Amino acid sequence: MNVRAPADDVSVWLTGEFTGRLPASAIEAVVRATRADLDGRIVPDEVGELLYRMARARLQRILAG
Template sequence: MSVGTHKPEDAVEDVTVWLANEFSSKLSPVAVGAIVRATHRDLQGQIVAEALGEMLHRLARDRIVRLVRVL
């Protein structure tokens, strides 16, 4: 994943691929993508563009971890 990604759509794609690979045994890529997109919507306008990749990855990963714990 490129933490320095500045285009929002690139960050969403990068994070989705990264997390889909990490959690492939627990969730489908479609489910991971939905979580990443929802997380991106929650972060829009809340953080500076330069931090989007890292913050999106951290928050989406945290949400996925919490979800798979209850599955």
């Protein structure tokens, strides 16, 4: 069974969403930092959704800044 971590999935989704606007390495760094911020703070089953929303918001702020 190939089980991917939520951060891997979120990185893939956001890389597709922000293609051409931010490099994949920057997106992955934001996802990793966001995941670290959430570590131990929320129920593990909810990590994927919240990670996606928070990382996406951070990437949008980067683009707006």
